Amino acid sequence: MTSPTIYDVARAAGVATSTVSRAFSNPQRVSAPTRELVVQVAAELGYSPNPHARALTSRRTQTIAMVVSDITNPHFFEIIRGAELRAKASAHTLVLVNAEESPRIEREQINRLSRSVDGFLLAASRLPEDDLVELAGSHALVMVNRQVPGIPGVVLDQREGCRQLVTHLASLGHTSLAYLTGPRESWMAASRWAAIRDAAAEAGMTAVRMGPFTPRVTHGAAAADAALTTGATALIAHNDLLAIGVLQRLAARSVRVPDDVSVTGFDDIFAAELCTPSLTTLGGTHVNLGRAAVELLLEAADAPRRPGAAAQHLVLPSQLVLRDSTGLARGRRGPA
């Protein structure tokens, strides 16, 4: 009933337990013939190493945890998928944790898992920067969609992406935009606003920020109402979910999109292509975000914190996807 151990294999193969151990975890330190013998005997007995016993001494678990700020946001799906893919390729296990938009829960979950994983992927972390720096001192950490000095991370290029987005709106004749911002703790929200504001200034547009709004469809109504008071003809929602909610509210209020106002989102989730009108949005290959993040984490876990070596920051390209929710500004339609 109970599964075979290295002792069983050692006895059957006529070698010491340490040799069996090496054959599995350090193959190059065993002669080829012995290794083959051990491996074969192990296979016959149906032996496989006990990961907990292994972790107990070696302190390596072959497991990484991914903490997402809000698992209900479909945009994380792609990141999770990429991470799972990459983790599997290196025979690592992916643990999934939901922080439910709460810094407290995020912290608790990290503490709970700190002994059972080799490192953490923190996606859109809501923790204050100080906490993160402290954590990075004792754990392998990789940030996803957030930049923290000294901690490795992967982000989609917001600066360039937002510039393209704003330029697109400017080229349609819009002269004023409103950014409907996300959660206060969201690094992304701050980063997007900074990029949008700068790009707007450059393009000679006025830009205002409204919010914060919880980036869900249901909160789009409030966001849309707030945005309309500004008189802006271009609305940039913090993400696609919020944008879709905005679209729905505008339709309900008989404001035409894109004839009266243009609306854009971020993330390019699956639904962005299907809603009416389809949504212009700043996307990118989120699968690669997840993939790259795991890659970085595995490196960090292998070569822990060479002091002096700067933390790696990967910036993956974002991609502006033009659809039907953006159009010429009011009064700019028809032949000039």
Next chain:
Amino acid sequence: MTSPTIYDVARAAGVATSTVSRAFSNPQRVSAPTRELVVQVAAELGYSPNPHARALTSRRTQTIAMVVSDITNPHFFEIIRGAELRAKASAHTLVLVNAEESPRIEREQINRLSRSVDGFLLAASRLPEDDLVELAGSHALVMVNRQVPGIPGVVLDQREGCRQLVTHLASLGHTSLAYLTGPRESWMAASRWAAIRDAAAEAGMTAVRMGPFTPRVTHGAAAADAALTTGATALIAHNDLLAIGVLQRLAARSVRVPDDVSVTGFDDIFAAELCTPSLTTLGGTHVNLGRAAVELLLEAADAPRRPGAAAQHLVLPSQLVLRDSTGLARGRRGPA
């Protein structure tokens, strides 16, 4: 640097290590005063139990694995979310595994994790029933959206749901339907077809099955083309993704929905509400599926396999959501 162990706590509190151990894993077997002392000393020292050492002796890991047949399908998201929620409530960790629609990968992943988790949630498993029964002999198993005799499981009610769906179509005057079926290994696909066929017979409709089709948007084109050859006026796609692909293809071929044909899906994913026309679909609260599945698994892990006690099968209600993709059959429009 290295974290404190029960030895440190025992010494500082002046008790035996076993007392410390009990205070944490079996509190009721320690007198209240001793327990409080131990807990307080432990807190001061910053002690927390090493999960691997714990697992090594107790064989309990506080971890459960969820294996999904295809992580790209958004419908699993909700199930995953429910499972994560419930797992967290019992201080359990959720490991996420993608089987990529491959029975081989599914099996490999299960084997790889078999030592590190307390049990498995198998969502839409593609494994043959024999394999599952064998697995259930050595592991705690709960099936999600698949019924296997002798193994506990949770499903949304297909029989009643499909009956409602078919009745809905019949009441709109449709007399022939086509079911665009999912993967060959999908228990769900077989189960839906059986229910649809029976319900159709009951309602005096003819029913044909086409496929199998990979249930993704991109495969909707082939499915739509195949369906049109049958002359059926009502198309039931295996899931919403396929249905959305069908809608797109029909639009491209200038077949009007629902004027020329009606289209339905399964799952009620987020996008079903947003596509054009919005999709009539058989949904249900998938979050509860995940939640209930974890619940069952925790029970099973606690009271392992009382022989004689039948495996629990939970059937959660499904819910028919009527939207714009279904309408009166051709020739049944206007005043009678």
Next chain:
DNA sequence: TTGAAAGCGCTAACAA
């Protein structure tokens, strides 16, 4: 290159 042996941190008899 291989073997002997001492733990890793905890649980669970068993005894007191």
Next chain:
DNA sequence: TTGTTAGCGCTTTCAA
């Protein structure tokens, strides 16, 4: 109720 003690299965010095 508490303490003693022998493992759980593996890795890792250290010696040979």
